[in-house]
Amino acid sequence: MSTAAVVGIGDISALHLAAIQANPGIDLVAVCDVDPARAERAGRTFGVPAYTDHRTLLRELSPDVVHVTTPHDQHVPVAVDALDAGSHVLTEKPIGQTVAAGRRLVDRAATASTKVGVVFQNRYNPSSVAIRALLDSGALGPIAGARAAVWWYRNPAYYAAAPWRGRWETAGGGVLINQAIHTLDLLTWFLGHPASVRGRAATLALADAIEVEDIASIVIDHDTGVRSTFFATNCHHTNADIELEITGRDGVVKLTGGEVWQTDAAGTRQIASDSQATGERSYWGKGHSLLIDDFYARLADPEPFWIGPADGLVPLQVLREVYAQSGILPVGQDV
Ligand SMILES: NC(=O)c1ccc[n+]([C@@H]2O[C@H](COP(=O)([O-])OP(=O)(O)OC[C@H]3O[C@@H](n4cnc5c(N)ncnc54)[C@H](O)[C@@H]3O)[C@@H](O)[C@H]2O)c1
Structure with a gap:
């Protein structure tokens, strides 16, 4: 069983939370959003603590995996903090809002003992x-x-x-x-x-x-x-x-x-x-749950995640x- 936290409770977090809920090997332990109302609503829905600061969440709960579903400019800061705290990171695309920001994550991931996966589902x-x-x-x-x-x-x-x-x-x-x-x-x-x-x-x-x-x-x-x-x-x-x-x-x-x-x-x-990828937002593809399940299944592998x-x-x-x-x-x- 792996513990998970989702940081950024907007549109795409719904697919991450649904995949986490559907996977019996994942235990959602917290949600986080800088908007207190969004955080609290999700906390109530999923019966987990709600945070407005990801650093407090990391310090108090040390989740195995942190899902980064924030706006682009927040991906790298949250992901680097999560790696510093010893968590694995599954970040939404793009890895950062600039190449310079993206390189910062590439460099930090290279020396981390935990994994980084990127959601190209x-x-x-x-x-x-x-x-x-x-x-x-x-x-x-x-x-x-x-x-x-x-x-x-x-x-x-x-x-x-x-x-x-x-x-x-x-x-x-x-x-x-x-x-x-x-x-x-x-x-x-x-x-x-x-x-x-x-x-x-x-x-x-x-x-x-x-x-x-x-x-x-x-x-x-x-x-x-x-x-x-x-x-x-x-x-x-x-x-x-x-x-x-x-x-x-x-x-x-x-x-x-x-x-x-x-x-x-x-x-x-x-x-x-x-064609199985039907539904209102089929253009996102069905891949989120496949990728998320695969990331968790490979956590114990010695090699980095393939994306x-x-x-x-x-x-x-x-x-x-x-x-x-x-x-x-x-x-x-x-x-
Ligand atoms: N893979 C895909 O197909 C796909 C589809 C849609 C969106 N996305 C990606 O998902 C990410 C989020 O997009 P969205 O459309 O859900 O955005 P959104 O605006 O609906 O949600 C983002 C949420 O993050 C919160 N937030 C902002 N800064 C934060 C921080 N530092 N800590 C915690 N919470 C913070 C915001 O308050 C907001 O609730 C983006 O990177 C986007 O590109 C990916």
């Missing part, structure tokens, strides 16, 4: 698992190139509900760092580390509501010699399904409509589907580099 989608396995099998032959796109919808009310989301200081960006980072992570997981990144980001439709970007185009040259092109926006009228296509000499694999299709000399066939801070740094570097190239970072803010 889409890697657990059946579609992602199938594409990774197909690439590993070599069935597509040498890869020629790839493309991916995220056409999603966020309205001013989404940002008004949690104003940190639309600000450089607290979010570190917009559609790329908050939504499309999952697909950037998949692209680099599938195709290799970015060797060169060129991109442009801008605020086209939500300029009255947010400081950060709502649209971006990126060309990534991966260290495998493969090029991918990527597009992301929050200005669409709805959350469309993610599109991702990888072309090899001997075939093509395409994620579309939550299904994976392989085309080669034998024809076109479906090889995986995320750690160094992995979290990769898409963060891509997107912050695009902001820098676009000239939209606030004066004085680190990349």
Whole structure:
């Protein structure tokens, strides 16, 4: 049995708390939010002590695992304090709001005796698992190139509900760092580390509501010699399904409509589907509980968790580099 605490009781904490409740090997011992009303409400709901300061929680309860579900600029401070207190950390993406912040966590994790996992839950989608396995099998032959796109919808009310989301200081960006980072992570997981990144980001439709970007185009040259092109926006009228296509000499694999299709000399066939991931927010994927269960199952393993801070740094570097190239970072803010 492992003890758990959740720090940051907003939208996404619901998925963490549900996964914790559903796992008989996890004992929720505390919740924490800087907003006392949110903390108390969650404490009452789950029958655990509620804290407004994570340091007090760490000192008094020393949970085995701390889930970090705060705004982006609070990820690193809370995670580092938790590692200092001897807890394992499961942090929401991005690992930090800037590359400099993310590096701080990478460095601290490197000397910690406990683990850090990063919530890129889409890697657990059946579609992602199938594409990774197909690439590993070599069935597509040498890869020629790839493309991916995220056409999603966020309205001013989404940002008004949690104003940190639309600000450089607290979010570190917009559609790329908050939504499309999952697909950037998949692209680099599938195709290799970015060797060169060129991109442009801008605020086209939500300029009255947010400081950060709502649209971006990126060309990534991966260290495998493969090029991918990527597009992301929050200005669409709805959350469309993610599109991702990888072309090899001997075939093509395409994620579309939550299904994976392989085309080669034998024809076109479906090889995986995320159709079980239905529901109001299916675009988040079903992966949270899979990833959380897996993190706890591997706590005693000697090696680091397979999605750690160094992995979290990769898409963060891509997107912050695009902001820098676009000239939209606030004066004085680190990349
Ligand atoms: N993996 C995913 O698919 C996914 C989806 C949505 C959100 N997220 C991530 O989850 C995180 C939270 O997003 P959200 O939409 O739930 O935000 P939210 O604003 O709904 O909730 C954040 C909560 O953290 C609290 N908080 C702020 N600073 C704190 C601190 N220092 N200590 C304790 N509590 C603090 C706030 O009061 C708020 O209640 C973000 O990193 C976001 O990117 C991930």
